[in-house]
Amino acid sequence: MENLNKFIYSKNEAINEAKRCLNCKNKPCIDGCPAKNNIPEFIKKIAEEKFEQAKKIISKTNSLPGICGKVCPHEIQCQNKCTRKFKGKALEIGKLESFVTYFNCELNKKNHFIKKTKNYKKKVAIIGSGPSGLSCAKELALKGIHVTIFDSMPLLGGMLTYGIPAYRLPREIIHYEIEILRSLGVKFITKTKNKKNINFNEMKKNKKFDAFFICTGAWAPKKIEISGENLPNVFSGTKFLRQFNSGMFKHENFNKKNLSVIGGGNVAIDSARCAKQLGSNVTVFYRQNEEKMPAWQDEIKFAKAEGINFKFQMIPKNIIKNKNKTLKVTFFKKTNKKEEKNKKIVDETETQIIYSETQIETNFLIYAIGQTVDPNTAEIFENLLLDKNGCILIEKETGKTSIDGIFAGGDVVTGPETVVLAMISGKNVSDVILQYLE
Template sequence: MASRMLKFTSINPTMPEKRAAEARRSDFQEIYGDYAQTVAEDQAARCSQCGVPFCQQGCPLSNNIPDWLKLAAEDRMEEAYQVSSATNNMPEICGRICPQDRLCEGICTVEQSGHGTVTIGAMERYITDNAWEQGYVTPIKPPREREQSAGIIGAGPGGLAAAEQLRRKGYQVTVYDRYDRGGGLLVYGIPGFKLEKHIVERRIKRLEESGVRFEFNASIGETHKLSDLRDEHDTLLIATGVYKARDLMVPGAGCEGVHKALDFLTTSNRKGLGDDVPEFENGTLDAKSRKVVVIGGGDTAMDCVRTAIRQGATSVSCLYRRDRANMPGSQREVANAEEEGVVFEWLASPEALIDDEGGKLKAVRAARMKLGAPDPSGRQSPEKTGETFDIEADMVIKALGFDPEDLPQLFNEPALTVNRWGAIKVDFATLETSLPGVFAAGDIVRGASLVVWAIKDGRDAAESMHKRMKQMARTASAAPVAAE
């Protein structure tokens, strides 16, 4: 068969069809359609099959991107799925929510050559969605069952990835989560227009069909003791993520109408899932007919502004203290938000929240900024120009990032050590914590980060847990049997 690859000079990059902004801003369905098979094959064929694949180096999971693109271009879709899923436990989710412009696509050789990036994320999504449709994705059947068990605290992407890896090796796995559903921020934090919830639900169902046990509404330190879980399981993984919102330290920050980003997003997602949500029903966390200002420039801020648009806000503005080129969020998400009617105030930082005599928010006073000398990270530091301006607002959403909760206190386990930022300390070679046999992975170790990094950490932790339990089994089998 003649090679179908290296077509980047004759085939232009094409994303799946995107729904018109006017249509999509009124619902929470995903904004991108699906590739037709012939289009998908053509887009995969644009890959240059680099001898040194920079896209793979730009991926935290080191996905074998050129390999599964070549297989897809040759219509070997089941093989493409097998290669893609060998390194990633949820490729269709990463294909939807990874900031590919900052990772694999941003470093793509074809992109650097000026021909436009290979649409890696869209192809990753297409390959696995097709695999689900064709029945290639099946429950895990370990080659043999092991008696040893592993407990996982947290049903987010890191915990789910670890659960799958351990179950593949035949371990008995139980996942504990404080919420009433699995998925963590995939379900409660990320809006449906980026990731429809049935995509996550089918992953949970597959794990259940594979023999993974889930215990929901399980709060460690309340309904379950960490010490009991350590006794019950041979190894334990903490993959709770980080949920403590950073606060807004300006005058008026406590006035009525100021909310945390995660509260706003969780309320919206629960409403979409059909839950009874009093905070939405009474209007507290519903942006309908409100003048909304979101403060922050990351992906969470983008989720908030686009959710407010869909809830029917009168106006939606986003304040960010640096310029567009220096914002941490995905540029693709910014473009989508602008199309949907969000107004961005670049180089603007909140100075005060202004309320009326009754304590209700009525405006945000912001300072105009300029970029000065680089800070220790190399980014230019924002500096005030002396100019201020007001934006009318009756709802402010704080999207300033997240810090770890105080897990030693929550878990009633003071021997669990954390660093000065509150993240769990681990041996980075094994991800083992200060508690023997207890491991940690994802945001609770590295700080708020990307889903793809949580998956990577979950896989690495599972491998360390496997090594620990294998060694325990060897030690037990070598122990002398006491004479009767």
């Protein structure tokens, strides 16, 4: 039986860390938490060794606290506001969150799982098993609603499974959360793409489901729109990570090969670090300077420590396949006008920047410059109204879409965001669905 203790603080570490909490009067950490978890209160319970009580407190506002504890950007959220930060080191709130969720939890040990309170006849279909779908399912199932989650992929968890690498979010943790849902009676139907196998109209007419929650994420990669981006060995970041996380890549195909990543966000850094694990020589090319990189600081630090190279002010121009099957990538390199005058191509006098061309040779190229919602979303979901960004249009407070009985949340509504925001939307919409069913 898999014990989750190895992924979290030991009991003593957690208690010692919890004792550092100053229990500030104005509770700035809650301010920094998108879920508004009662952080000082649950930490106080850890310090008092009342772990079950601590778990109850945090579960009131967060359906997936252990996962958020692992992957939330705490440094820019709750921990950024921690008073201890200004007196040395912020409290490790994320680690305490995961500790209290998974302390002494064992996969498949049923008595750890929560029990539902009532049993209604109502049925809800959730399309998408990412954090938004999992949190909505958990809240509804706890209240006795029959929930079925449909997902197009073979594995559950959405970007938790296919995006975030296992070194940041151990798969045992995702399995554990899914086992909790199974123990609450949630059914899962995988490899089922809406439109192909699910027919909304039919299901509504036949009273198969009373309400639907759509949370299909934002998986479509933004294109770099330069020639050569469809060549073999050129991947989008999400496709590369999906294949990496599915165990589809062989070490020998990447080992000691040059792999270049275009982008400066978290997906670019995750791709770079995974490629490093495959043994590649990895370089990240970003179009601005380092300070402007949107990736989290810690992730950039880890990437550098692992030997990943960074090149800044590099804008991709085109990709050509060489005769030896490697890729030749041409970049515009931005340089300060004063530093380099000879290779001038474009002179933007106002910004005092010149662009010179530079070429690199690489075996693999990954572009990770952002994602959007599936462009076929309206067609897939019965002509639901979309906003100007192609996201599903909802009533902000309720998650109601333009069609009665169909709700939406998570990245498919906001565009790419974070796990905690997807979790919150699933949790909030579950309340509205309950009212709707009643």
